[in-house]
Amino acid sequence: MSATTDRILHITSGDRAGALLSESGLPGEVFVWHDILYDGPRMPGWPDDKTLRDRALFLERETGGGLKRADIRDTLRAQYRKLAAAGDFERVVLWFDACLFDQAMLAHVLTGLRFQGAQRVDLLVVDAFPGIVPFDGLGQMRPHELASVFNRRREVTEGQYRYAERADTAFALQDDAALAALASETDAPLPWVPAAAERWLLEQPDPKTGLGRLESLALEAVRSGLEKPTDILAAATSADSHPLFWGDTTLWARINGLVDRKPPLVRIEGPTARLPQWGAAASLEFFRIFPA
Numbered sequence: 001m002s003a004t005t006d007r008i009l010h011i012t013s014g015d016r017a018g019a020l021l022s023e024s025g026l027p028g029e030v031f032v033w034h035d036i037l038y039d040g041p042r043m044p045g046w047p048d049d050k051t052l053r054d055r056a057l058f059l060e061r062e063t064g065g066g067l068k069r070a071d072i073r074d075t076l077r078a079q080y081r082k083l084a085a086a087g088d089f090e091r092v093v094l095w096f097d098a099c100l101f102d103q104a105m106l107a108h109v110l111t112g113l114r115f116q117g118a119q120r121v122d123l124l125v126v127d128a129f130p131g132i133v134p135f136d137g138l139g140q141m142r143p144h145e146l147a148s149v150f151n152r153r154r155e156v157t158e159g160q161y162r163y164a165e166r167a168d169t170a171f172a173l174q175d176d177a178a179l180a181a182l183a184s185e186t187d188a189p190l191p192w193v194p195a196a197a198e199r200w201l202l203e204q205p206d207p208k209t210g211l212g213r214l215e216s217l218a219l220e221a222v223r224s225g226l227e228k229p230t231d232i233l234a235a236a237t238s239a240d241s242h243p244l245f246w247g248d249t250t251l252w253a254r255i256n257g258l259v260d261r262k263p264p265l266v267r268i269e270g271p272t273a274r275l276p277q278w279g280a281a282a283s284l285e286f287f288r289i290f291p292a
Contacts, residue, residue: 012095013102016139023143038104044169046115052076066278086118097137098127100245103196104171110164122153134242163189215254227288264292
């Protein structure tokens with residue numbers, strides 16, 4: 001019998017949420033899943049090695065080279081090894097919030113757990129908490145607040161597993177028709193997936209402007225006269241629908257993409273030609289962004 005048989009495995013999204021769960025006093029091991037599962041190349045379901053190599057290259061590019069593909073590939077492989085070993089735990093508890101980032105991840109993790117024949121899986125999606133407005137995710141909560149919602153978890157049903165596979169397929173294949181069908185549902189087994197699918201459809205290029213919603217919000221902020229990256233971040237945060245699926249590094253990537261368009265839509269003045277991502281040495285305070 002495995003040494004982990006009598007323990008709980010908590011799986012969540014985001015290092016901040018993982019750290020808070022570790023401080024919550026709840027029993028068990030905390031494992032943080034890393035990947036942008038609403039975007040990039042992959043096939044539905046359990047990945048093969050080519051999928052992991054492709055994901056690693058995509059994530060290296062998405063982070064502006066701040067994360068290296070070899071390290072990403074090792075992380076991804078370790079994640080799926082952990083998922084394959086979920087049956088060694090007494091129970092698996094999934095902690096997610098209602099945003100696009102987490103819901104696409106939830107669909108994929110549930111699909112992987114079903115593929116591995118995992119039993120005793122509980123789900124806890126936190127979409128609001130008293131005193132936190134707007135609520136964007138578990139990372140806004142304090143450790144004792146996370147512990148206080150633990151008893152709200154519910155065991156994953158067969159219908160939820162099947163629905164998760166459908167959602168995972170739609171996101172993996174970037175199937176707009178399937179995503180639109182998900183977005184139109186009013187009584188989904190995973191009630192937060194329809195809004196997530198709808199938000200991702202808004203990120204697809206607009207027929208007139210060629211821009212997704214986050215790109216449009218960033219460009220509107222720049223054209224309104226905002227120059228500092230932090231001010232543009234605040235404006236986009238205020239204008240977008242909540243819960244937000246993106247953070248600052250995603251916004252910097254979108255702004256860098258506006259520079260790379262032909263012709264460019266914005267220009268960046270600063271120590272480097274693009275906004276830094278993922279621990280780059282240059283500080284954001286030295287950058288200014290202007291309409292091109």
